[in-house]
Amino acid sequence: MIKSLFVFRDALPRKTEIILGIFGFIFFLTIWHMTASSGVIRPEFLPTPFAVAQAFVRLFTERDFASDIIVSVGRVWFAFLLSVVIAVPLGLMMSTYRAVGAILEPFIDFLRYLPVPALVPLLVIWFGVGETSKIAVLWMGTFFQLILLIADDTKRVPTEYIESGHTLGASNGQIMRHIIIPAALPNMIDNLRITLGWCWTYLIIAEIVAANSGIGHMIWSLRRFVKTPEVMAGIIAIGIIGLLTDQAFRFAHARLFSYQRR
Amino acid sequence: MDKFIKVTDVTKTYWSEDGKTETKVVLPLSLTIAEGEMVMFLGPSGCGKTTLMRIIGGLEKQDQGSITLAGDLLAGPDRRRGMVFQSYSSFPWLRVRDNIKFGTRYRKDVSAAEKEEITDHYMDMVGLFAYSDFYTNRISGGMRQRVAIARTLASSPDILLMDEPFGALDAQTREHLQFQLMDINKSEKKTTIFVTHDVEEAILLADRVVIFSARPARVVKEIDVNAVIPAEDRRNNTADMQKFFSLRNEILKIIRAEYRQTMETI
Ligand SMILES: Nc1ncnc2c1ncn2[C@@H]1O[C@H](COP(=O)(O)OP(=O)(O)OP(=O)(O)O)[C@@H](O)[C@H]1O
Ligand SMILES: [Mg+2]
Numbered sequence: 001m002i003k004s005l006f007v008f009r010d011a012l013p014r015k016t017e018i019i020l021g022i023f024g025f026i027f028f029l030t031i032w033h034m035t036a037s038s039g040v041i042r043p044e045f046l047p048t049p050f051a052v053a054q055a056f057v058r059l060f061t062e063r064d065f066a067s068d069i070i071v072s073v074g075r076v077w078f079a080f081l082l083s084v085v086i087a088v089p090l091g092l093m094m095s096t097y098r099a100v101g102a103i104l105e106p107f108i109d110f111l112r113y114l115p116v117p118a119l120v121p122l123l124v125i126w127f128g129v130g131e132t133s134k135i136a137v138l139w140m141g142t143f144f145q146l147i148l149l150i151a152d153d154t155k156r157v158p159t160e161y162i163e164s165g166h167t168l169g170a171s172n173g174q175i176m177r178h179i180i181i182p183a184a185l186p187n188m189i190d191n192l193r194i195t196l197g198w199c200w201t202y203l204i205i206a207e208i209v210a211a212n213s214g215i216g217h218m219i220w221s222l223r224r225f226v227k228t229p230e231v232m233a234g235i236i237a238i239g240i241i242g243l244l245t246d247q248a249f250r251f252a253h254a255r256l257f258s259y260q261r262r
Numbered sequence: 263m264d265k266f267i268k269v270t271d272v273t274k275t276y277w278s279e280d281g282k283t284e285t286k287v288v289l290p291l292s293l294t295i296a297e298g299e300m301v302m303f304l305g306p307s308g309c310g311k312t313t314l315m316r317i318i319g320g321l322e323k324q325d326q327g328s329i330t331l332a333g334d335l336l337a338g339p340d341r342r343r344g345m346v347f348q349s350y351s352s353f354p355w356l357r358v359r360d361n362i363k364f365g366t367r368y369r370k371d372v373s374a375a376e377k378e379e380i381t382d383h384y385m386d387m388v389g390l391f392a393y394s395d396f397y398t399n400r401i402s403g404g405m406r407q408r409v410a411i412a413r414t415l416a417s418s419p420d421i422l423l424m425d426e427p428f429g430a431l432d433a434q435t436r437e438h439l440q441f442q443l444m445d446i447n448k449s450e451k452k453t454t455i456f457v458t459h460d461v462e463e464a465i466l467l468a469d470r471v472v473i474f475s476a477r478p479a480r481v482v483k484e485i486d487v488n489a490v491i492p493a494e495d496r497r498n499n500t501a502d503m504q505k506f507f508s509l510r511n512e513i514l515k516i517i518r519a520e521y522r523q524t525m526e527t528i
Contacts (some may be wrong), residue, residue, distance in 0.1 A: 160351035168417045169341030173303035182355045259397035
């Protein structure tokens with residue numbers, strides 16, 4: 001039976017995969033619990049999973065964690081969508097008109113290697129500690145990556161599709177709308193999913209440096225009182241939100257692009 | 263002879279990235295094709311058949327010379343020249359029927375209702391009704407190629423350009439499609455240029471075979487196959503095999519000689 005789980009590159013039934021996933025979690029929690037309750041590590045450093053779970057509940061009941069989550073999610077999505085609405089058209093243009101690509105590529109390549117955390121002080125000088133600077137951090141962190149990913153996705157659309165379009169009488173605009181975008185869409189959506197994940201990394205940095213609300217702020221202020229269970233609960237909350245978003249994206253992807261399934 | 267397509271003194275040279283070495287692919291080359299004619303291009307590998315075909319299709323620009331279709335000077339691709347590629351160019355995000363219907367999408371000469379009829383007509387012609395709602399990654403390679411052919415026909419091009427369309431298929435599927443193409447050719451009388459490496463395929467399908475030299479491509483021989491073996495006999499599998507094989511050997515001999523030249527110049 002165990003052997004049937006380890007067939008080289010074979011697929012598994014969906015149910016088995018879910019069970020194995022849950023098993024992985026339980027395994028990890030057990031190790032954690034055993035380590036924490038053995039007394040080898042002081043509870044200020046490593047509380048038990050139960051202490052963290054209790055802290056998780058306390059965050060919501062005593063500290064209004066829900067509104068922090070709403071604030072953080074709002075920031076992430078606002079900045080993300082702001083990136084998307086600019087990066088997608090620009091990425092399409094970059095891959096369509098060589099001149100646009102030639103102008104933008106070197107510049108973006110340079111910008112995208114600037115470490116975003118290093119830009120935070122500058123952005124705070126420019127925009128203060130308000131919402132603008134946090135959105136700016138998230139935007140800087142995602143926009144330049146996204147634009148190159150989108151350009152790449154559209155460049156990879158097979159030439160035959162585009163040439164077929166021409167010989168079927170499509171105009172350039174029609175080829176863009178009816179062929180290039182549908183052909184590149186699955187990869188684009190996947191890249192949006194990945195980019196949204198990065199947004200969370202930059203969000204926490206932004207909220208730690210300059211914020212009086214949000215998940216990052218909450219975690220950072222609890223740290224001062226060595227409320228390790230609450231800090232860990234906050235981190236786990238980010239993980240859960242990330243996991244849910246990711247799964248939602250994957251689910252939508254599977255539904256929208258069911259034709260990719262073989 | 264009716265000069266429906268007229269290729270006049272076309273040349274094409276490719277330059278390497280650094281612009282230092284040139285590859286002459288097509289020398290001044292002239293060729294005429296009559297309306298409704300099925301012309302097969304044969305020639306050693308790398309001689310420039312695809313290049314010439316793509317120039318005729320408007321997907322590649324010649325350096326010199328001109329191409330006219332029914333008297334109109336051609337430049338750039340349009341719906342008058344339909345192309346079927348060797349790789350499967352059907353769209354994976356569309357179902358089989360929608361793929362074929364896509365061929366009618368940019369036609370202004372027919373109504374929406376007629377587009378449905380045209381789609382059904384070609385669905386039927388390539389025998390894909392049972393797969394109407396399948397996405398193209400769930401049908402076989404041969405079916406995908408039929409989708410591509412039907413889609414191109416649905417766009418009603420004046421000429422059909424096919425670059426080794428059956429090259430990647432197994433022998434049985436290939437034969438099946440060859441006969442299907444002969445049927446289509448009989449009912450539609452579509453002017454067709456068809457590139458192949460398969461001499462028997464060329465003889466089977468051709469009105470005329472054009473054999474190219476090693477690169478740079480020029481026409482070494484043109485053979486009017488109808489004069490040797492009537493089309494009717496080939497379609498009905500009643501061709502005189504003696505004539506068939508002697509024609510095949512004659513063509514192979516020419517191609518071999520050209521091929522040897524290719525190897526010597528490398
Ligand atoms: N875009 C290109 N840039 C540079 N050289 C090219 C390009 N396209 C084709 N060539 C060269 O032109 C020559 C002719 O190529 P072409 O594809 O037309 O040959 P072909 O007759 O179709 O060959 P095959 O029978 O193998 O398909 C080849 O030597 C090829 O290397
Ligand atoms: Mg070729």
